[in-house]
Amino acid sequence: MxxxxxxxxxxxxxxxxxxxxxxxxxxxxxxxxxxxxxxxxxxxxxxxxxxxxxxxxxxxxxxxxxxxxxxxxxxxxxxxxxxxxxxxxxxxxxxxxxxxxxxxxxxxxxxxPYFSAVAALEWQQHLAYYSADFDALDLMNFLSTAGENAAQYAFEFHPAVALVQADFAAVQICLAHRGEQVQALDIPLNTTSYALVSRKDWRVELTQLSQAEYIALQALRAGSSLGMALERALELGSEIDFEFDIATALQHWFQRGIFIEFRCKD
Known part of the structure; x- marks a missing residue:
């Protein structure tokens, strides 16, 4: 200088x-x-x-x-x-x-054009890794506390959780590229896809969702009670002719550690 x-x-x-x-x-x-x-x-x-x-x-x-x-x-x-x-x-x-x-x-x-949707989904996974850490809510703990009134409870989501809707098959593309061998896609690239991004034990997980399951989680995130959210998902399931399995969905959500608190709405 x-x-x-x-x-x-x-x-x-x-x-x-x-x-x-x-x-x-x-x-x-x-x-x-x-x-x-x-x-x-x-x-x-x-x-x-x-x-x-x-x-x-x-x-x-x-x-x-x-x-x-x-x-x-x-x-x-x-x-x-x-x-x-x-x-x-x-x-x-x-x-x-x-x-x-x-x-x-x-x-x-x-x-x-699907590159942008894939990148948006990857960014949510990136953010999930660096989010604050909280103890995840256990399903048995919730059921033992809520009992017969479980449908009346609302949940607080873990800060690492993201719900993603993409206009392209971004979820399937990301899942197909996570292993050493790229998996072939059996759907058109312009297929709308839905995903849950979560983190448990500092491991980020990407889960493909059905539209009904996505709607249920969106409702829960907006503050709806479990009963109202599941009812909306069941209604949507009947509209588009597929079954929404409540028990399986609940197990998957809690296994992925997406909830940290619960409170009764009534």
Missing amino acids: NKESSLSLQAIQETVADLLLNRDQIIPNAMFAGDFAINAERLRIYRGNLHAVWINALRNAYPVICRLVGDAFFEQLSILYGHRFPSQSGDLNVFGQDFAKFLQDEASVSEF
């Missing part, structure tokens, strides 16, 4: 940031002493490190998108994203919060 520079610290920081983000930016002689070529090479290294941080942060949050597009193209998308959505926080875990919006608008992936 040129000791004779009279630039303020803020001006220096802003200029260096511009140099890192824009490789065509001219290096000001007033700021850097020494050989121009050496300074340019040092900035290239710093810029490469910045890109690596972007790529690694996004790859951590979006492993399925990375697998869908391949490592090389994912790196290009990550760099484009970093330029369009500069980090607003010192916490890299929130850097990718606009990636679904980015994919929705990015011309190079316009032929794959």
Whole structure:
């Protein structure tokens, strides 16, 4: 750094940031002493490190998108994203919060409109991992307390829980890519899908839901009693001609640790 520079610290920081983000930016002689070529090479290294941080942060949050597009193209998308959505926080875990919006608008992936839905679902799983921790409510504990009045109780959800409705088969795509071998999909990509994102013992789980089960959980999350939520799910089940198994659904919900408190509505 040129000791004779009279630039303020803020001006220096802003200029260096511009140099890192824009490789065509001219290096000001007033700021850097020494050989121009050496300074340019040092900035290239710093810029490469910045890109690596972007790529690694996004790859951590979006492993399925990375697998869908391949490592090389994912790196290009990550760099484009970093330029369009500069980090607003010192916490890299929130850097990718606009990636679904980015994919929705990015011309190079316009032929794959489901990418945005997959990314939105992956982001909910990412958030679930970093959510606050609470002890999950046990089904037997709830039933022993509520007894015959169980239908009158409402629940508080674990902060890691998310309910997701996607216009595409985002849930099936994510589930198909979670193992070493990608599983083939047997449904059209534009199929609406529903998911429960949960975390138990610090393990994030993605569960595909039926539409009726999704509606029941949405009602519970909005404060409805268990009885009202299940009644709505049963009504929907009869409308679209499938059975909603209450006992199985309750077991699955409690097994995934999605509730932390309960209270009687009446």
